[in-house]
Amino acid sequence: MKNLTLRQIRIFSSAARHNSFARAAEELHLSAPAVSMQMKELEDELGTPLFGRVGRRIELTSAGEYFWVFAKKIHGT
Numbered sequence: 001m002k003n004l005t006l007r008q009i010r011i012f013s014s015a016a017r018h019n020s021f022a023r024a025a026e027e028l029h030l031s032a033p034a035v036s037m038q039m040k041e042l043e044d045e046l047g048t049p050l051f052g053r054v055g056r057r058i059e060l061t062s063a064g065e066y067f068w069v070f071a072k073k074i075h076g077t
Contacts, residue, residue, distance in 0.1 A: 006074070008042045011035055012050065013071045016060055 014024035015035060025032040043050050050064035060068060 003045050004042070008038050009071050009074055011038045012042060012067065013075060015039060015051070015058065016064065016068045016071070019058055020056075021058065022056075 011024060011028060011030070014027050015021050018024055018027070021035040021039065022032045024030075025035045028035070039051065046063070046067070048063040049061050050067055051058040052061050
């Protein structure tokens, strides 16, 4: 995990909270493709999918649930 960034964790947290890359993008003032790209890079870095994608809807995988616990600790929530 040498390329994991706080920005990626912030984007992940927003996407997980909203179950939507588009809503995360709105909240963070980014484009939806930028959010998607950051999440793809994060998943590649971790070596596991964090989101299951069903059409435009996303859901956390088991690994995503564990990572969200980690992300909340990083953000202090």
